[in-house]
Amino acid sequence: MMKPLNVSDYRDLARRRLPRGMFEYIDRGTEDEVLLRDVRAALDAVKLNQHVLNDVSQPDMAVTLFGKRLAVPLIVAPTAVAGLVWHDGEVQVARAARRAGIPFCVATQSMTAMEAIAERADGADLWFQLYVFEDRTLTGELLRRARALGIETLVLTADTPRSPKKEWNTRNGFGIPIKPTLVGVLDVLTHPRWLAGVLLRAMLTSGLPTYAHYPPEYRTSITREAVANNVKLARRLTWEDVAEIRRIWDGNLVVKGVLTRADAQAALAHGADGIVVSCHGARNADYAPATIDVLPLIADAVAGRMTVLADSxxxxxxxxxxxxxxxxxxxxxxxxxxxxxxxxxxxGASDVLAILREEIDHCLAFSGQGRFADIPRELIWRAEQGR
Ligand SMILES: Cc1cc2nc3c(=O)[nH]c(=O)nc-3n(C[C@H](O)[C@H](O)[C@H](O)COP(=O)(O)O)c2cc1C
Structure with missing residues (x-):
């Protein structure tokens, strides 16, 4: 294959390399994938005004978040399986983020512990994403570990009250912890590069990949059943938990998964420093609105009083x-x-970040914007404005 030129080319490469179950776990949406299509369609429907003859010789892409400079306005989102796509995946992606001058958000369900990522991607700006467990003392422990490492920004994921319905994952036998099913084994055997480069390598070094932040008892198959309930994601997670976390976490607190103005205001009222307006990459509720459609109203309600981030x-x-x-x-x-x-x-992760950086530069230049941080709302074209 020719050198990948865009994210879609990298998606094709990923599809070929990964076992189908894993690729679909990463790539697909949920239920009927209505939202997955909507997210793309809604972004494509937004048109940007083309302003000409401004000085765009060197657009400035840097932004400042929570007092820290990001070379480009990007953050690597928390993803549960980064450690399974490549040997030592989380460390690899954290190093790519470091090289790009952007933060890497470690997931609660990471395959590599935050301490190991911090050590092996030394100097990376790490954030930590929190899923609250049924057993709240385990959650408190994770926060203490994050703070001890000097992590300053905590991302509390608020939009996953149930495990979403991903039917093909059930059919193709993919799940974490990895369990040997017939379909799953055949899938892995027909992807020898992944089998040798990721699974066997992991088994030879650190053992079968599993959630590194879960208590050691959970990670051994003999005792897993006994502690499994403690590490289930909390079924009852409310604003009281946000208030409680605010009390014990003295760093920046970001609530992820906000899609309404009321929830953004509630996050502010409960002491959050930021929100991620997010439909979870169309992986959770298939009937939610696309992020880009709700973002302007939410930003109008809270911008200036808290940091507003977005994804999907x-x-x-x-x-x-x-x-x-x-x-x-x-x-x-x-x-x-x-x-x-x-x-x-x-x-590969570095190249994706470099490609996006170059595309942001192009987009700023074509729309006549010298500074990313100064892009106004009016850059979005509206037919009635007659521009
Ligand atoms: C494979 C995968 C695993 C994810 N795991 C988590 C997670 O553990 N916690 C979380 O808050 N979000 C998780 N997300 C959601 C991302 O943080 C992010 O909101 C979403 O992927 C953004 O959409 P995009 O993939 O289209 O960029 C995951 C996403 C993917 C693709």
Whole structure:
């Protein structure tokens, strides 16, 4: 294959390399995938005004979030399986983020513990994503570990009260912890590069990949059943939990998965410093609205009083510019960097970030914008404005 030129090329490479069950786990949506289609269609429907003859010789892409400078307005989103797409995937992607000058958000369900990522991607700006467990003492422990490492930004995922209905995952036998099913075994055997490069390598070094932040008892198959309930994601998670986390977490607190103005205001009222306006990459509720459609109203309600971030569906640099024009200060990338890492580890994730950087530069230039941070809402074209 020719050198990949865009995120979609990396997606094709990822599809070939990964076992089908895993690729679909990453790539697909949920239920009937209505939202997956909507997210793309809604981003494509946004048009940007073309302003000419401004000085765009060197657009400035940097943004400042929570007092820290990001070289580009991107953050690597928390994703549960980064560690399975490539040997040592989380460390590889964290290094790519470091090289790009952007934060990497470690997931609660990471295959590599936050301490190991911090050590092996030394100097990376790490955030930590929290899924609250049924057993709240385990959650408190994770927060203490994150703080001890000097992690400053906590992303509380608020939009996953149930495990979403991903029917093909059930059919194709993919799940974590990895369990040997007939379909799953055949799938893996027909992807020898992944089998040798990821699974066997992991088994030879650290054992069968599993959730590294879960208590050790959970990670051994003998005792797993006994502790499984403690590490189920909390079925009852409310604003009281946000208030409680706010009390114990003295860093930046970001609530992820906000899609209404009322919830954004509630996050502010409960002491959050930021929100991620997100439809979870169309992976949770198939009947939710696309992020870009709700973002302007939400940003109008809280911008200036808290940091507004957004995600879902970013495949081009212009998608990032559209999210900014709709009210987000920076954007999280989920699948894009995973495709890159699945194709070529750190180098692939780095290349995806470089491609997006170049596309953002182009988009800023074509729309006559010298500074990403100054992009106004009016950059979005509206027919009635007659521009
Ligand atoms: C494979 C995969 C695993 C994910 N795991 C998590 C997770 O553990 N916690 C979380 O808050 N979001 C998780 N997400 C959602 C991402 O953080 C992000 O919201 C979403 O992927 C953005 O959409 P995009 O993939 O189109 O960029 C996951 C996404 C993917 C693709």
């Amino acid at each position: 569906g970013v495949r081009r640099g212009s998608d990032v510019v559209k999210y900014k024009a709709a009210g987000a200060e920076a954007v999280l990338l989920g699948r894009a960097t995973l495709y890159g890492a699945a194709a070529a580890g750190e180098a």
